[in-house]
Amino acid sequence: MRARTGLFLQNHSSEERETVGILAKKYCEGDQDVCVFSKTGISDWGGEEPISFFTRLPTACLNNAVVSPRIRPFSTNFGQVFLCNLSQAVGEGNRIVVPCQNESNGRKKGYWTASWLTNALETSVQYHPEEAAAILSAPAKPRRRNSILQWYVQEAHLLWGQLQSLKTMDFNTRVVKGEYPFLRNAVNRVVSKPNSRFLEILEEESTYRNWMNYCIDGVYYKSALLQHMLERFFQTRQDLFVADMGAGPGYLAAELALCDERVREVLVNDSNGINLLFAKRFLAFFGEDFASRFSMNISPMEECRYERMYDVICFIGSLLYLPRDMAGITLDRAWDALLPGGILVVHENIKRDSYSRDYHLMFTTGELDDALARFGRILYFSSTAMMEVAPSRAGTSTVFRVVQKET
Ligand SMILES: C[S@@+](CC[C@H](N)C(=O)[O-])C[C@H]1O[C@@H](n2cnc3c(N)ncnc32)[C@H](O)[C@@H]1O
Numbered sequence: 001m002r003a004r005t006g007l008f009l010q011n012h013s014s015e016e017r018e019t020v021g022i023l024a025k026k027y028c029e030g031d032q033d034v035c036v037f038s039k040t041g042i043s044d045w046g047g048e049e050p051i052s053f054f055t056r057l058p059t060a061c062l063n064n065a066v067v068s069p070r071i072r073p074f075s076t077n078f079g080q081v082f083l084c085n086l087s088q089a090v091g092e093g094n095r096i097v098v099p100c101q102n103e104s105n106g107r108k109k110g111y112w113t114a115s116w117l118t119n120a121l122e123t124s125v126q127y128h129p130e131e132a133a134a135i136l137s138a139p140a141k142p143r144r145r146n147s148i149l150q151w152y153v154q155e156a157h158l159l160w161g162q163l164q165s166l167k168t169m170d171f172n173t174r175v176v177k178g179e180y181p182f183l184r185n186a187v188n189r190v191v192s193k194p195n196s197r198f199l200e201i202l203e204e205e206s207t208y209r210n211w212m213n214y215c216i217d218g219v220y221y222k223s224a225l226l227q228h229m230l231e232r233f234f235q236t237r238q239d240l241f242v243a244d245m246g247a248g249p250g251y252l253a254a255e256l257a258l259c260d261e262r263v264r265e266v267l268v269n270d271s272n273g274i275n276l277l278f279a280k281r282f283l284a285f286f287g288e289d290f291a292s293r294f295s296m297n298i299s300p301m302e303e304c305r306y307e308r309m310y311d312v313i314c315f316i317g318s319l320l321y322l323p324r325d326m327a328g329i330t331l332d333r334a335w336d337a338l339l340p341g342g343i344l345v346v347h348e349n350i351k352r353d354s355y356s357r358d359y360h361l362m363f364t365t366g367e368l369d370d371a372l373a374r375f376g377r378i379l380y381f382s383s384t385a386m387m388e389v390a391p392s393r394a395g396t397s398t399v400f401r402v403v404q405k406e407t
Contacts, residue, residue, distance in 0.1 A: 246318020
């Protein structure tokens with residue numbers, strides 16, 4: 001009998017495809033037809049509706065699923081929702097093969113372990129240490145609304161339908177606060193024309209979908225690391241206030257508020273008013289109580305005046321868009337707005353020849369370290385595991401730089 005097996009890949013390189021194919025042969029019964037879903041948006045799913053790695057899969061459309069060991073399997077709500085989406089696609093009782101670490105390694109890196117998988121999915125787990133893999137029999141359990149991924153899985157199709165209206169949108173429309181109760185400022189401000197890069201994204205449905213997928217995918221590792229920092233730096237603090245500058249629609253900040261109840265309020269800043277439209281959608285999904293913890297400020301971050309003090313202020317992939325002298329002033333203001341013991345978090349791709357887009361804007365490690373060292377000792381956190389890394393190991397890799405204000 002031929003069974004249909006879904007292979008879930010990180011980048012869809014030929015080596016990755018081969019490794020995952022070997023796991024499928026070994027652990028999934030039957031002579032298999034395979035279909036590939038990849039984070040980069042490539043999918044050879046043959047249904048009528050294009051389906052991406054993170055969108056809702058038709059119920060019981062697969063007999064088995066194999067998740068690539070290259071995916072960073074963070075033990076977070078996001079990871080849990082991803083696996084639940086898979087499990088409803090794989091008929092009940094069928095098999096899902098996932099990466100799995102032994103307990104001590106997994107705990108150290110924040111990755112899936114047999115005990116985490118058992119608790120998160122309430123299913124039986126067979127751990128195969130020789131392959132760092134586990135086999136789950138597909139559970140079919142409705143989940144709580146506890147990750148931005150849940151919104152995306154359920155409502156991405158509404159976003160695709162929005163493309164035409166985004167394309168033809170009059171960017172001179174004035175923002176009316178009543179339409180966006182979470183909007184902090186910008187009454188009477190125009191939505192403002194997005195930059196040319198964003199307009200390119202809107203040109204094709206496929207580029208729009210890939211971009212949305214890319215943004216959501218980014219939340220996976222960013223929120224894992226930020227959650228790790230909340231635990232590490234604020235073990236005993238009860239109410240946390242978080243600001244994310246140049247945050248896009250605020251997916252990351254929303255994820256933090258969904259995952260850690262201590263996050264009492266998030267402020268999301270971005271210069272592009274179009275983000276209001278996306279934020280409005282996910283806030284409606286998560287309901288009023290959640291929306292009351294979220295506010296958005298549409299203005300250039302260099303003009304932002306903080307209305308209160310924060311425990312965490314993040315700049316994730318956004319500082320590079322400021323002229324360097326403005327970046328310094330913007331960081332100074334953020335530092336002044338941090339509570340004692342608060343943390344400034346900066347994440348930037350380091351300038352490397354392999355980058356073509358934004359190469360001229362990117363920071364070198366020296367520039368970034370100089371911009372932050374004046375505030376105090378810089379700590380470095382990996383982008384691929386929930387752990388701190390030594391400065392000498394950070395090198396030119398893309399890491400989170402964190403400076404904590406004295407208590
Ligand atoms: C690469 S995206 C990163 C978005 C988000 N931080 C993330 O990690 O997915 C850069 C964001 O910075 C915003 N941005 C660029 N210049 C800005 C400025 N001067 N003030 C505020 N936001 C800005 C853009 O609109 C965009 O949403």
